[in-house]
Amino acid sequence: MKFFLDTANIAEIEEAASWGAVSGVTTNPTLYAREGGKLADFHAHIVRICEIVDGPVSAETVSLKRDEIVAEGVELAALHEHVVVKVPTMPEGLAATRELFERGIKVNMTLCFTVPQALLSARAGAAYISPFIGRFDDISEDGLEHLGNTVAAINNYDFGHDVEIIAASVRHPGHVVGAALLGADIATVPFKILQQCIKHPLTDRGLESFLADWEKVKNS
Helix, strand or coil, X not given: CEEEEECCCHHHHHHHHHCCCEEEEECCHHHHHHCCCCHHHHHHHHHHHHHHCCCXXXXXXXXXXXXXXXXXXXXXXXXXXXXXXXXXXXXXXXXXXXXXXXXXXXXXXXXXXXXXXXXXXXXXXXXXXXXECHHHHHXXXXXXXXHHHHHHHHHCCCCCCCCEEEEECCCCHHHHHHHHHHCCCEEEECHHHHHHHHCCHHHHHHHHHHHHHHHHHHXX
16 A cells, blocks of 8 residues: 655655655645645645655645636646646536546546445546545544445446545544555555554664663673
């Protein structure tokens, strides 16, 4: 399973990229707004992310009509070869995705919550489909169960192009474990969760023990 970083924070992206474990980045309007982003700087911000990460960078459209989504998607895709256009799962989004697919532009269908939505997205030409885990958990449903159903359904068919499942709305390392065991292609995670994935108290304890023993060696 590949890891994408779900953020618009440049410092977080630079740090995670230095680990050599991050294959891409996903962003959205909310994440950009949290960074105090301005409309005039948005395209330059996306380009900067693309320059840091050698992999797909999802930049989301904000239009609701198919022609406007397509126009916005074409503009975003022209920014950098790494840009993947993020489109909401809705009828206008499906139509726009088909048009973008026919133009050779990769699409990440976001806000996907059901198997039929995922299948329709794949048929429309989406290269990535993003089922949300945490938002199901928020309403007392099993997000991992929904993810597993989506992975199984997509893997049943040949859509004539590559389709990858991105486990999104990841809230804790347990979601990462579940997504990996279910066969999701990618988990897109906030930087905080990525940090939690690399930490474990037994690792910390073992490191402290090794260093303490080495101090004894140095002082012998």
